[in-house]
Amino acid sequence: MTQWHQISGGVTAAQGYKAAGITAGLKSSGKPDLALICSDVGAIAAGVFTKSCVRAACVDFDRQVLESGAIVRAILCNAGQANASTGEEGWQNAVECAQLVQKAIGTTEAVMVTSTGVIGKQLLMDKMRSGIPQVVTALTADGGEAAAGAIMTTDTVPKIYALEADFDGKPVRVGGICKGAGMIHPNMATMLGFITSDAAVAPALWQDMLSQAIDKSFNQVTVDGDTSTNDSVIALANGRSGTPGIMQANSAVAQKLEGMLTEVCINLAKAIAKDGEGATSLIEVRVEGAQSENDARKIAKTIVGSALVKSAIFGNDPNWGRIAAAAGRAGVLFDQNKLHIQLGEFVMMTAGTPQDYDRTAASEYLKQDEVKIRVAIGDGKASGLAWGCDLSYDYVKINAEYTT
Amino acid sequence: MTQWHQISGGVTAAQGYKAAGITAGLKSSGKPDLALICSDVGAIAAGVFTKSCVRAACVDFDRQVLESGAIVRAILCNAGQANASTGEEGWQNAVECAQLVQKAIGTTEAVMVTSTGVIGKQLLMDKMRSGIPQVVTALTADGGEAAAGAIMTTDTVPKIYALEADFDGKPVRVGGICKGAGMIHPNMATMLGFITSDAAVAPALWQDMLSQAIDKSFNQVTVDGDTSTNDSVIALANGRSGTPGIMQANSAVAQKLEGMLTEVCINLAKAIAKDGEGATSLIEVRVEGAQSENDARKIAKTIVGSALVKSAIFGNDPNWGRIAAAAGRAGVLFDQNKLHIQLGEFVMMTAGTPQDYDRTAASEYLKQDEVKIRVAIGDGKASGLAWGCDLSYDYVKINAEYTT
Structure with missing residues (x-):
């Protein structure tokens, strides 16, 4: 009866995605702190963001990208500074980071940027300027795990999950990574989730599916009730499965894809709850x-x-x-x-x-x-x-x- | 400029009230656990109760008393069992407790009942049946402090506050006691507040004043965000100050009385926050x-x-x-x-x-x-x-x- 099965790989489980995680020097601990998820071709993007009116600059930036309906090529995520409560300088930094990724990849397609870390501190832009070309160079087709590691703050384990299903004889995959332990840790902020799929699906439908899935998963998890300034879940779909485009809500294939997306989100969300700060159960x-x-x-x-x-x-x-x-x-x-x-x-x-x-x-x-x-x-x-x-x-x- | 000043006495600060606190055997610790506040004459009553739909039997009982517009003579409060989640038996016990107080005082005027303690346990009615006549016998005009002690659960200090002001040459007093440390402690429930005044005031106006005061005080305190099944604040006014009846909202005297009531509620509410479970500041x-x-x-x-x-x-x-x-x-x-x-x-x-x-x-x-x-x-x-x-x-x- 199971319509899908679990596979490995997280955000690089789906076809046509590469990822990487490196140490750019943003965290004082010296642990990996810069991740990039990159689709081989432009993808449609859906996103759900914090409802807080104290928002990180990158949240505003990503919302603009989505509202413009732009085709998205990559998602950058840094840990160390949240770029929240950083005023005009924070906004300029978010814009520059996206441009640096575009330049390093060599694309004019949109890049989304996300941050987690200390609130009220500016991004260490010198580290970003040297780190971004490095993380682009490090991209590989099995880099999902490295990316999952580089977005961690107080997390004790990386959080990775992916599913595969058969759609008319061809595999379609949905995979994701996320981070979050307390909604905000001492100076560390945020729940972030990144999901990739090779499904071919209409953009508006993909956004609806993500919103529904999040209501049943990430929005149903609480560690301490503190919504952060940076909470974001972004989902890409690049059509590389080669399956027919899913255009009709309520069709059997749409329900199947939404089921997979929901299942991935629930598993990632449960991983956050299980890894809650100080949690024993x-x-x-x-x-x-x-x-x-x-x-x-x-x-x-x-x-x-x-x-x-x-x-x-x-x-x-x-x-x-x-x-x-x-x-x-x-x-x-x-x-x-x-x-x-x-x-x-x-x-x-x-x-x-x-x-x-x-x-x-x-x-x-x-x-x-x-x-x-x-x-x-x-x-x-x-x-x-x-x-x-x-x-x-x-x-x-x-x-x-x-x-x- | 100060319109009023602090006095001692809590719920027995106002004229025409007696109170008592005794050990009836409801708490296994052997500490005082049964309090009674009694007006010498029938008083008007106002109340604000938990908004939870899982409510103690006594909350439903007291709401009925207020909705009937009955003149109130006394408020009983026990600590040890909350009489919440106790079904039909809990309701019958609340009714019987009120009747036992009426009988012991010798009145047909209404008695309100409140409880705090373990949720899901029936009141120890044999202890209540022997304790109620004793607490009536123990009533004294300076029993406010004893009453404050007998309603404590995890509280580390009794919470008492009273004010006096001059209304046209005569003193009017508003005083109160309350309890609460966590909204619910291991098996101990509730924030309870009891206020007495000798003001002469119209019942609907008194209720409005209490609701306003609570929005600015008890409703603005949080220890752990857990509203209890028993939260109640009840305020009596018996007119024994001999001052002219306050009938008009927005009149200078009405504003003064509401100011006193608000100030008493804020001081009691701050005492709860300060005594929050485990609090250091x-x-x-x-x-x-x-x-x-x-x-x-x-x-x-x-x-x-x-x-x-x-x-x-x-x-x-x-x-x-x-x-x-x-x-x-x-x-x-x-x-x-x-x-x-x-x-x-x-x-x-x-x-x-x-x-x-x-x-x-x-x-x-x-x-x-x-x-x-x-x-x-x-x-x-x-x-x-x-x-x-x-x-x-x-x-x-x-x-x-x-x-x-």
Whole structure:
């Protein structure tokens, strides 16, 4: 029944993409800090960006690229400085970086630029001017992993995922990388995701698919509730699969491609939650019985974002009252007399009435790497998922350290 | 210029009120756990309650009392069990508690009931049945402090405040007590506030004044963002000051009484923030230059609620980029090129441009008991305040401990 299967390669899994990650000297740690993803030919691009009105210069720049409908050739990403809260100088730097990539590749097609790192610090432009030609030279068809490594800040592992499916006898691939551990770490900012596909698809449809996929994945992940100034997910599609162009929303092929895109986004998003700053376990919340998927997702995200639920799980305390309380304040009206709450297989409440359960066994369950919470509100047929992580001493430690 | 001055006594500061706090055996710790506030004569009552749709039985009960327009004689408050998520049995218990107080006092006037403690556990009704007659017997005209002590859960200090002002030659008093440290502690729930006044005031006007005061005080405090199932503030006014009835909104006397009520609520609310679970400092955020007070308060509360801002302050890290990021995601549009950010006297950003400042001195400033953040968005003349506390290891410890 599976329509697709996992493959390796991340952003270089799809046909016609190269990538690279190098050390340009933007991070004081000396770790890789400059990544480039480049399509062999111009690609259509879709993007979803932070809703914050305090935005990085590169977010404004990329929005302009998308709004112009330009064909995109490459995405540059640096770690070290976020180029946010940097005023006019920050804008000029974003423009120059894109031009430097165009020049090094030798193209007039658009280049998108993204940044993560300290807010309020200007990009180290001398490092960018020497690093950009180097990262272009380093591009290879198996450079997806190097790119994933060079965009990391407080991440402890690179986050890579790709799928392949058969479309009328030919393979179509969707792959991605992302970064993010806290929404903002001491001086390090942002959730960034980059997705590439060799599908042939209409630009507006590709944007719709990405927006839908993000609502079900990246937007359903919370580590600490802090949206950053730089949050961006950009998806390229270059048509190199050679499959017929997908032009009709709701067609079987469109649904299949959107399914792959969603699956890639969900896997990348879960990787962020699992790698949350200080996290010891991934928490998945499933809400059922809502009137709409939106309602279900809203409740699920509120539960997984509750500091009290998160710290109870860190402490292996099956304190289900906190789950009930978080569900109740999510902003979705429901009848508390129909509320059902489950931790793994342990039913804590059903039809609004507390149930007896094995406390010791439930506490043991919470020691697992992945904890599942199921809530039903008895109001309809829609369901939704959200992911997060527990709140540990280490989260506070990571974020309280005086690093400047 | 001061229109009023502080006095002692909390809920028994106003004329015609008695209070008591006793140990009824509801808390396993053996600490006081049952409080009663009683007016000598029937009082008008106003209330503001949790907006959560997972509500304690007592919240529903008290709402019914207020909606009926009943004259109120007393407020009972127990700590130990929250009577939330307790189904039909919880409702019957709330009704019985109110009746037990009526019987012990010997009145048919209404009694309001409030609870704080474990969610999902039934009230220990045998303890309530023996405790209620005892707490009625213990009522005294200087029992405000005992009542404040008996409503505490994880609070480290009782929270008491009262004001007196001259209204046409006679004293009018407004006093209150409250509890709350985390919105919900391991098994302990809720922010509760009780206010008494001897003012003579029209019921609808009193309710309006309370709602306004709460928007500027309790609703602007956040410890961990978790609204509880039991949050309630109830205010009584019994007219025993003997001053003329205040009937007109916007009259000088109405504004004066509302000013006192707001001041009492702000002082009680700040006491909650200062006593936040694990807190080492009180954070006050002032947002200026907004188009409306609501916008200003919304931004201020988002900043003070940011886990990243909170942990930076715990770590004495003047990481102002996090303040900019939190302001930007508050849901109020503004031009980031007009943003001004100050920590105490240190200007970090002005007109959207980062400023040089003395990092060491700014870090020293953050070691104080009270930290002030000032943000201006250059969009209008309205301002707003919010209060919170830093996020420390101890918050996680308090909330992760397996206490059941």
